Amino acid sequence: MGKIRVLDEETINHIAAGEVVERAASVVKELVENAVDAKAKKIIIDLSADTSAVKRISITDDGVGLSADDAVLAFRQHATSKISKPDDLAEIVTLGFRGEALASIAAVSKVTFTSKERGSSAPEAVQVVIHGGELIRQTFVGAPDGTTIIVEDLFYNTPARRKFQRSVSTELSHIYDMVERIALAHRDVAFVLLYQGKERFRTYGTGSYPDAVAAVFGTTFARDLLPVEKTGGIANVHGWVSKPGCNMRPTPTRFYLTINGRQITSKSLQWAVREGYGTLLPKGMYPAAFLDITLDPREVDVNVHPTKREVRLSRERDVGSVVRDAVYTALHDDEIFSAYLSVLAEPKQQKLFDEDKKEEIAEKRAEEKVYAPAVEHVPSPKRSLHEAVMSYLTPSAPAEPVRSAHRQTDIQLRRTETGTEEKTGVEVPEVLGQIGETYIACRNAKGELVIVDQHAAHERVMYDQLLKKVEEKKASQELLAPVTLTLSRAESARMPELSEILSQAGYVIEPFGQDVWAVRSVPVISSTLGDVKVIHEIIAETAGITEKNPERVLDRVVKTVACRAVVKGNTPLTKNQMERLLKQLSETDSPYTCPHGRPTALVFPKEKLASMFLRT
Numbered sequence: 001m002g003k004i005r006v007l008d009e010e011t012i013n014h015i016a017a018g019e020v021v022e023r024a025a026s027v028v029k030e031l032v033e034n035a036v037d038a039k040a041k042k043i044i045i046d047l048s049a050d051t052s053a054v055k056r057i058s059i060t061d062d063g064v065g066l067s068a069d070d071a072v073l074a075f076r077q078h079a080t081s082k083i084s085k086p087d088d089l090a091e092i093v094t095l096g097f098r099g100e101a102l103a104s105i106a107a108v109s110k111v112t113f114t115s116k117e118r119g120s121s122a123p124e125a126v127q128v129v130i131h132g133g134e135l136i137r138q139t140f141v142g143a144p145d146g147t148t149i150i151v152e153d154l155f156y157n158t159p160a161r162r163k164f165q166r167s168v169s170t171e172l173s174h175i176y177d178m179v180e181r182i183a184l185a186h187r188d189v190a191f192v193l194l195y196q197g198k199e200r201f202r203t204y205g206t207g208s209y210p211d212a213v214a215a216v217f218g219t220t221f222a223r224d225l226l227p228v229e230k231t232g233g234i235a236n237v238h239g240w241v242s243k244p245g246c247n248m249r250p251t252p253t254r255f256y257l258t259i260n261g262r263q264i265t266s267k268s269l270q271w272a273v274r275e276g277y278g279t280l281l282p283k284g285m286y287p288a289a290f291l292d293i294t295l296d297p298r299e300v301d302v303n304v305h306p307t308k309r310e311v312r313l314s315r316e317r318d319v320g321s322v323v324r325d326a327v328y329t330a331l332h333d334d335e336i337f338s339a340y341l342s343v344l345a346e347p348k349q350q351k352l353f354d355e356d357k358k359e360e361i362a363e364k365r366a367e368e369k370v371y372a373p374a375v376e377h378v379p380s381p382k383r384s385l386h387e388a389v390m391s392y393l394t395p396s397a398p399a400e401p402v403r404s405a406h407r408q409t410d411i412q413l414r415r416t417e418t419g420t421e422e423k424t425g426v427e428v429p430e431v432l433g434q435i436g437e438t439y440i441a442c443r444n445a446k447g448e449l450v451i452v453d454q455h456a457a458h459e460r461v462m463y464d465q466l467l468k469k470v471e472e473k474k475a476s477q478e479l480l481a482p483v484t485l486t487l488s489r490a491e492s493a494r495m496p497e498l499s500e501i502l503s504q505a506g507y508v509i510e511p512f513g514q515d516v517w518a519v520r521s522v523p524v525i526s527s528t529l530g531d532v533k534v535i536h537e538i539i540a541e542t543a544g545i546t547e548k549n550p551e552r553v554l555d556r557v558v559k560t561v562a563c564r565a566v567v568k569g570n571t572p573l574t575k576n577q578m579e580r581l582l583k584q585l586s587e588t589d590s591p592y593t594c595p596h597g598r599p600t601a602l603v604f605p606k607e608k609l610a611s612m613f614l615r616t
């Protein structure tokens, strides 16, 4: 007898389940997508969990439903109503088509599937119960049109997979994220998500993008978006992106892309969106983007990934250019463009071009000279857009930028001043002056030229001090009045785990209501770290960390905290401030790099200069 045999359906289902049903969130994704494909107008997701796992997932829809015969067939591997021949694969308009989700899910859980076909004359709904792929019974029950599927004891018969499941809060966070993504892609469907019987999330199916975004992220967030609309050409793009300077994140957590209604991830399209921003985007930051891309289904190959999260585009570059241009146009819409300028353009300067007013202006300017700050600060017209955007980023951009920058710097430097006259063996170089409002030129004891990056330097000082406080468990200061924080469902679900780590860095954050958290204490170095924006950034920053090593997460939190509370680049400093900063840097243990590993100082010995001047 030969060694090779054709596998039975049960084994095939288990293999498929390995790909399709990775975790509870994959079950929710497949079932919700089935409900969307069944043209449901309302989808209710009801979850319950015990301390170890999500125990029960129930999804109810008011879609077209299935007949009794189809209900049994639907659980066979490769059984689908969505395609029937190879050619159909080229023009898929439904979310599903592989016909393996129900079979796979039923193979590794206990499923109760109840369905009543819309418009059928059958008096009752069919109910099918399947445990571990085995049909337990088929009966008839009273039920409204549509489908309810209940999945219990996921992975009860595959202990290896069960072991790989993360904590309930992590799984929930994935589920919320998934449902939010699908709800944002299908705005004409109303979604309700319940957890332990309580409503956690709801959209209204109005079809409007801003409504859906507001339901997921809140109205304040939705207000800071700009519409993107581009039709014609090879792709249509429709959606919303962040206003420059608003809702920026260090990670692409708020990218919501769909292609022909299918929510997908695509690095190259993310890149295209960022290219559309060009210099309007701070380095390393990502805007929020909610974009629907529609193109000829024949241009899209959806059959490349078992969970269909990725697609292949035959003209990816061209689609990328369309997206980039659409975003660019949205950001440079005339009206918005003038809004940027109004932030910056001083009417006085504009009047200079008005001949009649010339004298009056000259007088005014003479008057202003008296009050002019110590350092001239004339924005060049070329930089104005950049500066206008920067002033969005620092909301309290003052009228006299330099003086107020100095005041701000004083506050920041005071946070890290130890007041001791410690001798560290590292000498403090002599300040020569500031370059580009970002670098400190100085001369060390050996007479060498040293250039210090003011932000990197202060960041190092802050980071070292903060770490010490964390070790001594003195990192926290209580706020006079707690600040409340509204998080997205996904963020909120991570909080029970994250708040423990945050507390080591000095944050005391407690539940305050549904998705609302109260910040009671913040890192001792600065109460500005209680700023809602900063906390959001920190949560987003740590969301990207997949491993669960709390020390690494803590380190990331401390780095982010340090980065937020220190002197920035592009900030004018006085000589005294530069001296103080250099002294602080010389007192730290490892003054040579910032916590991210960038150098804090570059040294140019005489020989180096000589070779640069081709003297040798």
Ligand code: ADP
Binding pocket: 030, 034, 035, 037, 038, 061, 063, 064, 065, 066, 074, 075, 079, 080, 081, 082, 095, 096, 097, 098, 099, 100, 101, 102, 103, 146, 147
């Ligand atoms: P696919 O979605 O790829 O076709 P599935 O295994 O997810 O495969 O579902 C198999 C079939 O069961 C679908 O093609 C559809 O006809 C039917 N079905 C699944 N869920 C529903 C539902 N909620 N309402 C109506 N029909 C459904």
Ligand code: MG
Binding pocket: 030, 033, 034, 095, 096, 097, 099, 101, 102
């Ligand atoms: Mg499906």
